[in-house]
Amino acid sequence: MKLLVTGGAGYIGSTVVLDLLAAGHRVVVIDDLSTGYREAVRRVEQLAGQDVPFVHADIADAAAVRRALNGVDAVLHFAAFKVVGESMAHPERYLANNVGALGTLFGEMARAGVRRLVYSSSAAVYGTQREMPIAETAPLLPESPYGLSKVHGEQWIDWMVRCHGWSAVSLRYFNPVGAHASGRIGQPVEGAQALLPRALLALVRDDAPLTVFGTDWSTADGTALRDYIHIADLAAAHRHALDALAPGQHAIFNVGTGRPHSVAEVLAACRRVTGREVPHVLGPRRPGDMACATADPSRFRAATGFTADRTLDDMVATAWRWTEENPGGYGG
Ligand SMILES: NC(=O)c1ccc[n+]([C@@H]2O[C@H](COP(=O)([O-])OP(=O)(O)OC[C@H]3O[C@@H](n4cnc5c(N)ncnc54)[C@H](O)[C@@H]3O)[C@@H](O)[C@H]2O)c1
Structure with a gap:
């Protein structure tokens, strides 16, 4: 498939891009480099031995998203802000970027007829739960604007699936950590909060x-x-998520080790x-x-056979x- 990865210059996105290229997919990245790195994509290109078309733009820029979507079969949407504490200090930024920008992305996907989506959601949608482990059926009780932004993202996807017959998978990540085995791409420690x-x-x-x-x-x-998941396992989970896309369905999955x-x-x-x-x-x-x-x-695991075992x-x-x-x- 030809895939558009939003936020592909970020920690998770770059690792997923490398994994998708290794699996034989073609990938285009759109990223505004607000928290990501152009160098990450260059290193992915070196490791994969192939070029990755890069659109340096905000996903709220409709013309840029339209350009990036040319010929694309599915979108993997990572581009977002992700720091819980920062979202408490600046909830409006999280509303604008993590929720508001979906209007442009989804609008351009609808216009281009791109109907397949894998969405980066988060365990932050659950807040504090009584029952452990947390199943996807648990009530959604976000305790930060960040968590709420992911709930809203999932809910908007529900409606795109219902109204337009899209196929979507939302993955609720539980604390991705680690780096690619090459030591070439990973999460810069400077400024990181995790x-x-x-x-x-x-x-x-x-x-x-x-x-x-x-x-x-x-x-x-x-x-x-916390339930920590190795970034390599998380990257593999996205390939399984692409396989699990089914027309008219929005499947929501936890991704962790348990x-x-x-x-x-x-x-x-x-x-x-x-x-x-x-x-x-x-x-x-x-x-x-x-x-x-x-x-x-x-x-x-039941839907895809995938287990995170690192x-x-x-x-x-x-x-x-x-x-x-x-x-x-x-x-x-
Ligand atoms: N890392 C975690 O612990 C974690 C946990 C759960 C969910 N997630 C989600 O996974 C996704 C990726 O997280 P990450 O850890 O790789 O973060 P990251 O900050 O490293 O990557 C996000 C990327 O998106 C880009 N970006 C942000 N807003 C953009 C916009 N409006 N237009 C274009 N590009 C934009 C940034 O420049 C960056 O490259 C996010 O949606 C995040 O909420 C992350």
Whole structure:
């Protein structure tokens, strides 16, 4: 297929582009480089041994989206802002980019007759749940504007499917981590908010100790539990999602391992892999955070046969290789 990847210069998008090229698809990327890197796409081209057409534009730019959609069979939509805390400080930015821009993207898809979509949703749609693991049927209780933006995205997709007969799959990611095995593409640690890149930043920079947000959660060691999924497993999940697209259906799947790890366990894995203790300080909980989020990944497994089986140590080892070889991220 010929695929349009929005946000393909970002952490997840770039890894997925490489995976799709390796599977024989043709890929066009549209990205405004607001949080992504042109260099990431260049490295994907080097690793894949082929060119990737790149449209440097905002997905709210209708003419650019129209150009990018030329001859495309399906869209994988990653382009969005993703930082929970930032969304609490600037909810209007998240509304405009994560929800408002869908109007242009979906409008141009409808105009071009592109009716297949894979959407990056998030475990943030669930908020704090009583039942663990979390199934897709759980009530949606987002606790941040970011989480709400993903709920709205899914709901708009429902209507595009109902009204236009589109095929869509929404993947609710549970904490993607790790890097491509080559060590060439990954998530720059500088400025990253997620636990693992922040822990690795603390290892490469003396002045950036990690803050552990909350040690009083109702978990075994008091630190928050998350279901981490290796970026390589997540990339593979997108290929399976493309295969699962069915006309007139919007399928929603959790993508995680179903085996959560605490912050303390992640720090222990960092110690095992790097041989060093992550410098850290203990801090209070952040607004919008939750104690535990673990996927029930069985619906996706039943629909596609896919299982995410890479381990926490694999995740840390690839992320560490990428960070050691690219301490300045894509900048040098
Ligand atoms: N990384 C995570 O922990 C996580 C978890 C759940 C869901 N997601 C979702 O996955 C997707 C990708 O996340 P990521 O971690 O790769 O983030 P990222 O910031 O690395 O990538 C997002 C990419 O989208 C681009 N972008 C943003 N707004 C755009 C716009 N209006 N027009 C064009 N390009 C735009 C950015 O420049 C960037 O390259 C996002 O939708 C995010 O909400 C991420």
